[in-house]
Amino acid sequence: MAALVAADRPRVIAIIDGVYERVPAVWHKEILWALREGVVMAGAASMGALRAAELTPYGMIGAGEVYRALMSGELTDDDEVAVAHLGPEEGYRPVSEAMVNIRATMRAALSAGVIDAAAAEEVIGTAKKTHYPDRRWPALTARHPGLRRWLPEGRRDVKADDARHLLTLLAADALPHPPAGQAWHFEETVQWRAVRPASRNGLPPALTDAVLHTLRQEGLYEELERAATLRRVAATRWARPTGPALREWIDLVVERLAPADLADLDADALARFAADQACLVAAATEVAEDLPSAILDTLRVRGEYAARLAAARAPHTSRDSAGTMKENHVR
Incomplete structure (x- = not known):
């Protein structure tokens, strides 16, 4: 699925x-x-x-x-x-009866006067104690010939x-509205990462791989990987806009991005893309005050922190508004 x-x-x-x-x-x-x-x-x-x-x-x-x-x-x-049930060559035809159907059929038989309450309970109890592949009407109705004669027309198939x-x-496009549930977080577990689909973009995998290969050759992959990671984390941890708010984000995306870069997104995919963008902006806004420190930590990871700090501390020259050269010291 x-x-x-x-x-x-x-x-x-x-x-x-x-x-x-x-x-x-x-x-x-x-x-x-x-x-x-x-x-x-x-x-x-x-x-x-x-x-x-x-x-x-x-x-x-x-x-x-x-x-x-x-x-x-x-x-x-x-x-x-x-x-x-049988295999696909037989259309998965069932060869036993579902317990829910047995219960519904007994209610119908009781209502029709075919059996009494004690007999209905006996059939249900026997069926429940029987392993599900062995629940079959001939065995269940062996002691109730009237029920057996009534079954061909009276059986209920509640599953169907x-x-x-x-x-x-x-x-009729008339599904009930989803129940109002609490906010929840989808955890990207190790088990899920091992089996999740490789691509979420709808492109053929070979085409996706070709784009990523080119990015690696150009030395751009790692930077984009970090940006993409932030985008996915934001989309899973921040509330996604809905209703008018989502519509505003869709309009904003369409207004600001090149049409060619959105051309392969249908209406639903465009809505998901806009919602992800909203989550990214929300995440960036919430952590904005901590970004300078995080940028310095990123420089440490890249091995550039000491050199950047030394350059910032050292005297350097800059051009003033009149075009003359002047020396500045960063204190």
């Missing part, structure tokens, strides 16, 4: 289901990174509902019955949405209902 964000810069990503156990499931970290990059993240039905419930405080949007049950605490276990609900919201 992170590669998708880096390459295509989508406005919205919706997660419904996913593969796990034999391959890594969609990672919380990559969802958080997508959120920080300005992508609207939504989830429902299965793994999408789990991740949305876990990441609601960070701005992920959830929808549907399963998500609401997870948020309320009615459901707490990942196995509630887990199913065994929730998936359709989310797709309907997306088609």
